[in-house]
Amino acid sequence: MGWIAGVDGCKAGWVVAVLDDAALARPQLRVISHFSELFEGSEPPDLVAVDMPIGLPDRIVGSGRGPEQAVRSLLGERQSSVFSIPSRLAVQAAEYLEACGVAVATSEPPRKVSKQSFFLFPKIRQIDGLLREQPVWRERVYETHPELAFRTMRGAPLLNPKKVKGAINPEGMAERRALLIAAGLPAESVHAWPPRGAAADDMLDALAALIVARHIRGGRGKPFPDPPGRDSHGLPIAIWTFAPDRPAYQDRAMSDRPVSRSMIEAAAARIAGHARVTPVIRLGKGALGTAGDISLKLECLQHAGSFKTRGAFNNLLSLPVPAAGVSAASGGNHGAAVAYAARERGVKATIFVPEISPAAKIEAIRRFGAEAVVGGAQYDDAQAACDRFVAETGALKIHPFAAVETIAGQGTLGREWDLQEPDLDTVLVAVGGGGLISGIASWFAGSKVKVVGVEPAGSRALQAALEAKGPVAVDVASVAADSLGARNVGQLVYDACKDTVDHVALVPDAAITEAQARLWRDFRLAVEPGGAAAFGALISGAYKPAAGERLGVLVCGANVDLAKLQAIVA
Template identity: 70%
Template sequence: MTISRTDIEAAHARIAPHVRRTPVWNLERAFGHDGGLSLKLEFLQHAGSFKTRGAFNTLLSKPVSDAGIAAASGGNHGAAVAYAARQLGVKARIFVPEISSPAKIAVIRSHGAEVVIGGARYADAQEACDLYVAKSGALRIHPFDADTTIAGQGTAALEWEQDAPALDTVLVAVGGGGLISGVASWWAGRVKVVGVEPEGSRALHAALQAGRPVDVDVDSVAADSLGARNTGELVHAICKDAVDHVALVTDDAIRDAQALLWRDYRIASEPGGAAALAALVSGAYKPRSGERVGVLLCGANVELGKLADIIHP
C-alpha cells in the first residue's frame, strides 16, 4: 500500500479547519550552510507537534463508537489525540510509558483525556492500549503505521512546498516514521528526503538495512518522542523507496541543537524537535554548496527545567 499525493490533498482539505497552517522561515547562510535554508515551524502546531494533523485526519475519516478513542504515546501523539478529541467532542484514553516527560503528560491531561501510565517503554503502552481497544471497541489511533495518520502528517509537506522556494533536500526526524512517510509520499521523486534518528533509537535505519521492520533497543535523550522500537510494515514499505537515507545523530548533537535554537532564535525545542537540525549543524548530513535544504522543526513539548540544564550546564 502507498499514500498518494491525492490522499494527502484530501487529508488537507479535511483537516484544514482544525489545524494551524504553521509558518515557514526561509533563511540564507544559516547554521553554517552557504545555501538557502527553509525551516517548517511545525512545533507551533496545536498541542505542540505535527501529530495533530494525523490525529484529526483519522478522527474525521473513521467511525467512533461510544467507547471513544484510544492511543499509545510517548507524549506528543497522546497530546495531539487528546486535543483533537476534545475539539470534536469525543472521549479519549491515552496510554503512556513511564519514560514520558511530566510536561507531555500535563499537556495530555490539559486537553481532558484520561491518562494511563504504565510500562518501561513505548511498546508496553502500545500493548496496554491494544488490550483496551480489544475489550472496549474504542477506535485506536496509531501514532505512525496507519494510512490516515501518514496522509495527515503529509499535509505539512504540502503546505511547505506552497510556502517555500523549491527545495533540494528536506531533513525530517524519525521516531516510528509516520511524519517522514507522509513527507516522502508528498515529495517522492521530486525532493530528496533524509531521515534523522538518534544513534540510540534507529528503528527506520535498522529496517532499511535489514530490508524489513525489525525491533531495536531504545536509549536516547529523545526516546519519549523518537523512541519507537519498530517502524511497522506500511512505514517501511513507503520509506524503502521514497527516503534517500537515514542520518544518525548523537544525543550530544541533539542537545547542542536545542541550545542553539534557544540561544540564537529563542525557540524552546524538545530533543526530538531539534534532531533534524542536529544532523545539519553536527555534520551528520553535509549538504553540497548551494543546496537548498529544508529542516522540519517538529515538536515543542519540552521540560523547561531540562532545557535550562542544557543551556546553562
C-alpha cells in the same frame, strides 16, 4: 529580503496581498488607489501576479485574446468568469459606445464589448501605461486569474461559484478559503476582514494571485499560452497559474506506495481549519556555517505542540467514532494531539503513555481533557496496554504511525511545506515511528526533493529497516527516546519509505541537546529533543548540504520539559 504580491481590482482601487520573505508566511493586506504605487518605494517587489489583463493585441480573432480562449475550457462552469478583452484601441476608448464601435471594427468575427469588460478598462490602462513607460517591470508583473489559480489548487474545476446573482455565495467562499489554507496560507489571514475599500471576494482573489506569484518565483509558473505571446509594444500576453512537478491528483492504483498524493490532498481538505499552517523561516545562504541555503519549518508551533495534530484530526474526521471514544499509545506528543483533537470534536479519549514520558507531556494530555494511563518502560509497552483496552471497550485506536489515516494526515505537512517553498532541494525530517517521514516522503515521491531521515544514534529503527530491507526490532537508548523511541517502524512505514527516503542520518545525543540550546539561543524556540533532532543533524555535520543546496529543516515538537531545557541552555 524581497517581497512578492498578489493583486486584484477592488472598489477603492487595488487590494494587495504582500508576502515578505521575513514575514513568517503571513501575508499583509492593504488597498492602494493606483497600480503604480507598488513600485514607488525604495524596495520594489520581486514579482507581482495581478488579476487584470496585460498585453493588448491590435486585433482580436475569436472570443477574446488567446489566453482567455486557452483557459476557459479548464474552468468548467466557472469559464464565464474569464471576460473577453477587446483590442488595444478599444480599451483606450473613454465611452462605452465608442469602445463597442472600435471593438467591432478590430475583431473577427465582429464583437462588441461587454459592460463587465468595459468597467475594467481604467485599471487595464494603469498597468499598460506603467509597463510601456517602464519596461524594466515587464519581467516582474504577471497576469493571472483567480478561478484558474483555485482550479490548479484543487486539481479540478471548483464546485461552487463565489457569487450567485451578484450576491456572495457562502459555499463558494468556504471552498476557496479551504483551498487557500491548504495551499499554505494562515487561516487567520484567509478569514480576516478585508481592508477598507475591498470586498471579501476581492481579498480572496488577491490571496489566490499571491499563491501564483510564489510559484512563479519558485520556477513553477505555467503560462497560457506557453510560451507567452507579445503585443506590438512588447508586453507579454499570457495568463499564468502554476504547475506542480507532479500531478495534482494521483490514484492509489497508480502506485504501489501505501499512501498516495490524492490521499494527502483529501486529508489536507479534511483538516483545513483544524490544524495550523505553520511558518517557515528563511535563514539564507551560508547560514549556520554551512554551504547550503537553509530554512526552518516551524511545526513546533502546531496545536498541541507537534505535527501529530494533523494525523489525529485526519483519523477523527475520517473514521466513525464509537461510544467508547478513541484511544492511543504515545510517548507524549501523539497522545497530546489525540487528546486535543478529541476535545475539539467532543469525543472521549484514553491515552496510554510509558513511564519515560516527560511530566510536561502527560500534563498536556490531561489538560486537554483526556485520561492519561501511565505504565510500561517503553513505548511498545504502552501500545500493548492500548491494544488491550481497545479490544475490551471497542474504542477507536489511533495509531501514531502504523495507520494510513495517520500517515496521510502527517503528509499534509509535506504538502504545505512544498507550497510554501517550491524550490526546495532537500528536507531533513526527524524519525521516531516513521509516520511523519512516511507522509512527507509520500508527498515528495517522484519529485526533485530529496527526503532525508534523522534518527538518534541510539534509536535507529528506520535506518535498520532500510538496511535489512524490512522492519526489524532495535534497542532504544536516547535522550529523545520519549518521541523518537520506536523499536520497530513496522511494515506500513517501511513500505512507504523504502523507495522514497534517500537515506537516514544518525545524530548523537550531544548534538540533539546542542540543537535544543541553539534553537533557544538563536531563535527563542523552546523545542524538545525529538523536535530538535533534524536541526542537530545540520549543526553537527551529520548532514552536510552542498553549496547552494536549498535545504529545509523540520523543527517538529515543542512539548519540552522546561527545567531540563533551562539546564541545557544555562
